[in-house]
Amino acid sequence: MSGAHATQHPRLQHHFDNLDQQFEASALGMWLFLVTEILFFGGLFTAYMIYRLAYPQAFAEASHELDVVLGGVNTAVLISSSLTMAMAVWAAQMGKRSSQLLFLGLTILLGLAFLGVKAVEYAAKFEHHLVPGPDFRFEGARDPVHAQLFFSLYFVMTGLHALHMVIGIGLMAVLFVMAARGRFTKAYHTPVEVSGLYWHFVDIVWIFLFPLLYLIDRHGPVH
Amino acid sequence: MDTAATPHSNYLTDGYGLKSWLLTRDHKRIGLLYLLSVSAFFVLGAVFAGLIRLELMTPAGDLVESDVYNKIFTMHGVIMVFFFLIPAIPAVLGNFLLPIMIGAKDLAFPRLNLLSWYIYTVGGVFTLWALVNGGVDTGWTFYTPYSSAFSNSNVALVVVGIFINGFSSILTGLNFIVTVHKMRAPGMTWFRMPLFVWAHYATALIFVLGTPVIAITLVMVAAERLLHLGIFDPKLGGDPVLFQHLFWFYSHPAVYIMILPAMGVMSELVAAFSRKRIFGYEFVAFSSLAIAVVGFLVWGHHMFVSSQSVYAAMAFSLLSYLVAIPSAIKVFNWAATLFKGSISFEAPMIYVFGFIGLFLIGGLTGLFLAALAVDVHVTDTYFVVAHFHYIMVGGTIMMYLGGIHYWWPKIFGKLYHQGMARVSAVVIFIGFNLTFFPQFIVGYLGMPRRYHAYPPEFQLWNILSSAGAVILAIGYAMPTFYLIYSLVKGKPAPANPWGAKGLEWETSSPPPTHNFEAAPVVTEPPYNYAK
Numbered sequence: 001m002s003g004a005h006a007t008q009h010p011r012l013q014h015h016f017d018n019l020d021q022q023f024e025a026s027a028l029g030m031w032l033f034l035v036t037e038i039l040f041f042g043g044l045f046t047a048y049m050i051y052r053l054a055y056p057q058a059f060a061e062a063s064h065e066l067d068v069v070l071g072g073v074n075t076a077v078l079i080s081s082s083l084t085m086a087m088a089v090w091a092a093q094m095g096k097r098s099s100q101l102l103f104l105g106l107t108i109l110l111g112l113a114f115l116g117v118k119a120v121e122y123a124a125k126f127e128h129h130l131v132p133g134p135d136f137r138f139e140g141a142r143d144p145v146h147a148q149l150f151f152s153l154y155f156v157m158t159g160l161h162a163l164h165m166v167i168g169i170g171l172m173a174v175l176f177v178m179a180a181r182g183r184f185t186k187a188y189h190t191p192v193e194v195s196g197l198y199w200h201f202v203d204i205v206w207i208f209l210f211p212l213l214y215l216i217d218r219h220g221p222v223h
Numbered sequence: 224m225d226t227a228a229t230p231h232s233n234y235l236t237d238g239y240g241l242k243s244w245l246l247t248r249d250h251k252r253i254g255l256l257y258l259l260s261v262s263a264f265f266v267l268g269a270v271f272a273g274l275i276r277l278e279l280m281t282p283a284g285d286l287v288e289s290d291v292y293n294k295i296f297t298m299h300g301v302i303m304v305f306f307f308l309i310p311a312i313p314a315v316l317g318n319f320l321l322p323i324m325i326g327a328k329d330l331a332f333p334r335l336n337l338l339s340w341y342i343y344t345v346g347g348v349f350t351l352w353a354l355v356n357g358g359v360d361t362g363w364t365f366y367t368p369y370s371s372a373f374s375n376s377n378v379a380l381v382v383v384g385i386f387i388n389g390f391s392s393i394l395t396g397l398n399f400i401v402t403v404h405k406m407r408a409p410g411m412t413w414f415r416m417p418l419f420v421w422a423h424y425a426t427a428l429i430f431v432l433g434t435p436v437i438a439i440t441l442v443m444v445a446a447e448r449l450l451h452l453g454i455f456d457p458k459l460g461g462d463p464v465l466f467q468h469l470f471w472f473y474s475h476p477a478v479y480i481m482i483l484p485a486m487g488v489m490s491e492l493v494a495a496f497s498r499k500r501i502f503g504y505e506f507v508a509f510s511s512l513a514i515a516v517v518g519f520l521v522w523g524h525h526m527f528v529s530s531q532s533v534y535a536a537m538a539f540s541l542l543s544y545l546v547a548i549p550s551a552i553k554v555f556n557w558a559a560t561l562f563k564g565s566i567s568f569e570a571p572m573i574y575v576f577g578f579i580g581l582f583l584i585g586g587l588t589g590l591f592l593a594a595l596a597v598d599v600h601v602t603d604t605y606f607v608v609a610h611f612h613y614i615m616v617g618g619t620i621m622m623y624l625g626g627i628h629y630w631w632p633k634i635f636g637k638l639y640h641q642g643m644a645r646v647s648a649v650v651i652f653i654g655f656n657l658t659f660f661p662q663f664i665v666g667y668l669g670m671p672r673r674y675h676a677y678p679p680e681f682q683l684w685n686i687l688s689s690a691g692a693v694i695l696a697i698g699y700a701m702p703t704f705y706l707i708y709s710l711v712k713g714k715p716a717p718a719n720p721w722g723a724k725g726l727e728w729e730t731s732s733p734p735p736t737h738n739f740e741a742a743p744v745v746t747e748p749p750y751n752y753a754k
Contacts, residue, residue, distance in 0.1 A: 013333075014328065014329075014737070015327065015328035015329040015331075015333065015406075015737075021405060021406075024405055025331040025332075025401050025402075025404075025405040025406070028400075028401050028404060028405060029331065029332060029335075029397055029398075029401045032397045032400055032401065032431055033393075033397060035431060035432070036393050036397070036431050036432075036434070036435045037435070039432055039433075039435040039436050039439075040435035040436070040438055040439050041439070042435075042436065042439075043435070043436045043439035043440055043443075043469050044439055044443075046469070047443070047454060047465060047469075050462075050465060051460075051461075051462075054462075055460070058460075132450075132451060132452050132453060132459065133450070133451045134451070145459065145460040146460040148453065148459055148460060149453060149454070149459060149460035149461055152446075152452035152453050152454050152459070152461075153454065155450075155452070156442070156443065156446055156452065156454070160442075
């Protein structure tokens with residue numbers, strides 16, 4: 001990859017010596033960005049864990065109101081999208097343009113499917129008055145105040161995750177156009193790899209959100 | 224950009240229009256964009272400081288109403304902390320020097336670097352918008368539930384402004400870390416890097432690890448205000464103390480964001496003007512990392528009176544003492560570097576001595592505050608105000624100005640008036656001590672912070688402090704004049720006016736667009752002075 005040939009590459013920016021160095025810098029940059037993302041979500045996870053431990057009953061009661069089937073379906077959808085993302089990266093490394101387009105397209109569709117399911121879930125929460133605020137009503141709850149706190153955290157955490165999904169889908173759309181124009185080759189496919197890291201990260205956040213919000217104490221002694 | 228640089232062209236002459244500056248990707252030009260915006264915010268923050276000192280000349284709260292006073296000290300804090308002290312040294316000097324010092328042509332991500340300046344600007348616009356719209360009155364700490372449930376001022380606007388501004392810090396930090404890892408010139412090993420670079424590496428770690436936490440915390444505050452969620456609101460089941468934990472988890476390390484780059488500048492200056500290798504290079508380098516790491520474990524010392532468990536308080540107290548160790552290592556190593564050095568008293572060196580004086584007082588009074596019993600007595604008094612001004616302001620500004628004076632000939636290729644610069648350093652040192660030392664005394668005597676009226680027996684100390692502020696203002700204004708004058712009438716600077724070591728002195732003044740005429744190869748240890 002190195003040598004005089006690579007330095008001629010049109011995608012090589014002036015301040016790098018070769019494409020390898022440029023790729024390594026981009027990848028390290030993305031890993032660091034993901035570290036900042038972990039700390040960003042970390043603040044919310046901390047808040048959630050503290051309140052979950054402080055008010056286990058209220059949180060268990062409130063979490064029963066979440067639709068575990070839809071959440072499970074979404075988990076499967078996201079894991080599948082990680083697979084298609086990995087395939088897209090592989091296709092870029094191999095320089096296969098049509099498979100790149102296929103897998104990027106599938107990733108976008110799966111991402112949209114996730115958001116669609118999420119929208120259905122949100123709509124149900126609005127219908128059942130489970131959105132924090134003056135309209136919040138939770139019939140039969142022993143501790144409605146802290147159940148409302150659960151839903152505050154639920155909406156901030158899943159909302160921020162959904163926002164990351166929207167950004168990810170936007171990235172995929174840009175990659176799709178770039179791939180269609182033949183911008184990626186065996187020698188240069190940094191954007192696909194780096195965006196792939198981001199996509200997997202957003203998936204992993206959900207892998208933590210799903211059990212924390214939907215599954216803990218699902219069959220525990222609530223009443 | 225595609226024209227080959229001739230020996231006489233440099234980054235300042237490479238394009239003249241406004242567009243060549245606003246769309247530049249050159250880290251040196253971006254550093255200068257930051258210099259302008261950071262200076263503008265400093266002037267604005269200083270005006271609010273002036274209003275505070277004016278109000279406190281008399282015991283009666285007679286200049287402004289108490290709620291206006293609340294807004295004045297809040298805007299002073301917000302602007303100075305988030306828009307001056309945090310970005311000052313890294314975004315101006317770090318941006319300009321870090322790539323040159325390791326022999327790189329630019330930072331790893333030049334477009335991201337420019338973006339971070341725009342993000343900073345947008346964050347600043349939000350904050351100024353809040354100011355024009357009537358200001359904000361929560362104090363720069365935005366404690367809940369006041370900020371989330373009660374304040375009727377522009378909390379959401381300012382919080383959003385600081386949230387946006389945080390991403391400029393994050394991107395700068397990310398850029399620095401990747402640049403240090405991947406862009407070093409051949410022969411520039413980790414232990415040949417200038418200590419300025421080590422300090423900025425440690426700072427960048429805090430940028431990257433700390434800033435996201437304040438960002439999410441401010442998102443939660445904004446969500447409470449705008450969407451009526453209740454994460455920190457007791458009425459809705461939340462806990463306001465959680466906000467304090469999350470806030471200080473960033474905002475305490477933020478103090479090290481301010482002081483670590485200052486320490487980096489300090490190491491360069493001490494070695495250059497003692498003509499000696501820095502004493503204990505590895506210790507100074509690792510003490511920067513130690514400060515960055517331990518700095519993340521001490522946030523609880525802001526909460527000794529906030530219903531925190533007494534055992535947590537004891538642990539945080541001990542850990543806070545621990546931070547003093549790497550800081551002391553640095554001071555002792557600088558002193559040992561000065562020892563038997565060929566010291567010359569150029570203007571930047573006067574700032575070095577000013578830094579040592581202010582940092583010593585600020586650091587030692589920090590130990591008072593880490594002690595549980597003393598802290599309970601002086602919490603929320605002017606003792607705390609004096610302490611953090613000595614560290615954050617005294618330490619950071621002394622080295623910000625020291626660094627500006629040291630690298631000015633490199634940045635602009637002009638020499639300034641040495642005598643004037645020496646005088647301004649002395650005036651700032653005197654003015655600073657006169658402003659803030661009386662606040663230790665009046666705080667210890669029990670004067671609380673954040674009130675516009677106070678008992679008459681404290682007036683003497685407050686008048687001394689306000690008088691000091693006038694001297695300080697003169698000291699800060701002086702460099703503005705003779706430095707700008709040097710741009711017009713100053714003699715051209717040679718490549719290495721101080722006879723200092725380091726790659727930045729091996730390229731021309733000002734440097735060419737790509738920093739070096741020929742790619743540098745490093746063959747000698749850092750600070751390779753005769754002694």
